[in-house]
Amino acid sequence: MTNFSKLDARHLDLFREIVGAANVLTDEEALHHYAHDETEDLHYLPEVVLKPNTTEQVSSIMQLCQQESLPVTPRGGGTGLSGGALPQWGGVVLSMERFNKIIAIDERNLQVTVEPGVITEVLQNAVREKGLFYPPDPSSRGSCLIGGNIAENSGGPKAVKYGVVKDYVLNLEVVLPSGAVIWTGANVLKNSTGYNLTQLVVGSEGTLGIVTKIVLRLIPSPKYDLLMLVPFRSAENACAAVSAIFRAGYTPSALEFMERDALEWVTRYVDSSTVKIEEGIQAHLLIEVDGNYTEVLMQEMEGIAAVVAEFDCGDILFAEDHQQKEELWKLRRRVAEAVKANSVYKEEDTVVPRAELPALLKGVKDIGKKYGFHSVCYGHAGDGNLHVNIIRGELSEEQWNGTLKTGIREIFELVKRLGGTISGEHGIGLVQKSYMDVIFDDQHLQIMKQIKQVFDPSNILNRGKIFD
Template sequence: MIYNKITSGILSSIKLIVGDDAVITSHTDLEKYSHDETEDLHYYPEVVVKPKTPQEIAALMRLCNENLIPVTPRGAGTGLSGGALAVMGGLLISMERFNKVLGIDEQNLQATVEPGVVTEEFMNQVAAKGLLYPVDPASKGSCFIGGNVSHGSGGPRVVKYGTIREYILNLEVVLPSGDIIWTGANTLKYASGYNLTQLMIGAEGTLGIITKIVVKLIPGPTHDALLLASFSTNENACSAVSAIFRAGIVPSALEFMERRGVEWVKEHDGIAFDLKDEIEAFLLIEVDGTNQDVIFADCEKINEVLEEFDCKDVLFADTSAQKEELWRMRRTMAVSVKSNSIYKEEDTVVPRASLPQLIKGIKEIGNKYGFESICYGHAGDGNVHTNIIKGLMSDDDWNNKLKDGIREIFELTVSLGGTISGEHGIGMVQKDYMSIKFAEVHFEIWRGIKKVFDKNGILNPGKIF
């Protein structure tokens, strides 16, 4: 596909649509929009706009379609796969002004929210009414809910409450043609033709730009308990994970953390934590519900399971301050790793009982290619973020040889029944590994679907496939 550049004439048209104050063209101001949280990548769009209405976006889409200008939609730029990067230049549409919670419907336990609302702000507004929206990625304090939808984002509580797919009922979307549609209905059940809502979730902004989101809410839990269990081997920690479910417990979070990650969080965040020499891995386990006794009984059962896997120590968080501290340890791990070293993050996911083999295999691949890795994440879902640390690796090895190592990690992941991304999306960074998992017929179908929505291929080009 050959795209055109944004000429001064097109720029004038853009300004007519959104107003001068919503247009950014200076290199300095574009910098902020040239990267996300993915490694060290920079791609400058030619122009950034900050529209306020679906109609403005529709007009921009028509203009760019007529002139074959690439359009990249962008949420908060917290993505980890480069999905919001304008890799072909062109127009970047920042959704930051779509920042209102339009309504919380307490009769129906639904909310309508714009895509540029920060996830945690939305969760807090909902919680103030005693309700729960449980999809909370680690970046919840800064990411936008629209980005979460577009990437099929998860978080710790998916393990109990289900994926984001279960909470998104309906979407208002601007299509590349400029048409504005609602994808479905504001109903809990929906069996009315191909499900376009589900197709948009995880489409990484390549099929349309989401402008309103109707979300299902549920009554929130009133009590919870948090345990930190320590193990002398990764394998014991990972093996305990599926045993907890087999004991009939569905925790509201079941997170795995490697020792090295905890060490770096201690350094970076100054979290006071007594890290014993023998400990190699941790499980952070949360149980929630509406009855304290049941939660205690669940904790007892979990304790029994942990003992079977040679758990060295269980720390029970007594106060909400302690709980916050333990959660902070887990949530800041990505930032701590980043501040310590150049790194790459791969979002590996396998059936949960295969976690021990996955982690073991990743370490072996690291030994072969000479890199250290730190694994942590949503063990209850079999979803572990594999952070590859540059450390002492040469630039040449890092930029070239490492690709083969990452390929081996994904080959292992796929051989264990897993896939290329659990919740970060494919974007541009994981794109090269898709052929490990998928055959040409998948690519043909995806390209076909893309073409149905976006015949000129203007929307978020260079992503997924």
């Protein structure tokens, strides 16, 4: 149990003074909307939803909540897959959606200062107009917010060449649970000045502070890209081809893996005729290269085609034009939706060193046989990041919410043995925290919990996420 207070009319009046009545939501419909994200079918009702749009307002809210012992759950676009934005204890949902300004695109320094409520794709398009590139690119980029991406240290398909969110964050304005406001770093590319609080906040899932401004580095936009889809007769062979590509000296700008079911379901789901999946094909790799010289890209594609040919692949589909590229990417991006539409499922966000992918995939299937579940796997193979979607199918309630946990634990134990970990880009949130002991011993968890206490001594901010 917690020491949290229940919200009362006085609190609501105080909140209205801070953010204005229009930004204090208490109606049933609103509360239900903010009760879930994209994680399974979980649902936790908040007592109030607040929509501040200035750092000062967030600071005042945090001071009040600290004083009154009210739990606060920060929320971005609500696209999370680990339940990080769910208000498990009721209380306040702090929706950052009105922090939606791109404050400045600094073309001289290749940087952008942005508020956390900007939609990822909106930011990407805005900087692309200046010839600049912000690579982190989650599948939900059309609706997720930059602040949420920072909370989860998101990745996406471009991570394999360009890195994840943490590799682009230079500096953060953060409101601490006390209401104090700090900038975590400086607007520079290298920094050896004290502890790296920037990287401590990135990926901390909204448990250490509320990010209110973000300085990101940008890079020049690559001018061209080429895309190919490679079918394989064996899913393990597809995984094995992944590390062979890198060992041959190529660094694709995307290297995505889809099991047969994933591609088949999404093809049906979006009613696409772009890909015809031949019989006997068990998996596909979607491979992109990018750069500024088309001749070089052609050479790289030929080189990669020669590598994959050694892994018993079928006929390669080279995307012919922009439209076909978009089609192929749409298929990849909407796999998660297609799986969701097909069945209740649980998604495990495993990641291993990339050469261990075949062993991981085989292990997942073996564990599935043992526990009687079917899984559909896809993900960012170039990073060793495999999304394992466990399909409810015909599983009984007892299997689904009981013995399956043991199966998932076995998958994570395998991941650990292979040098990997239990979340590559979705975070731990609410749904994975009971598996943290697979990865971390008690000493390590204690350090994390004490760091949480340094930032949030009253434990009001997103309590119960990552660990209890």
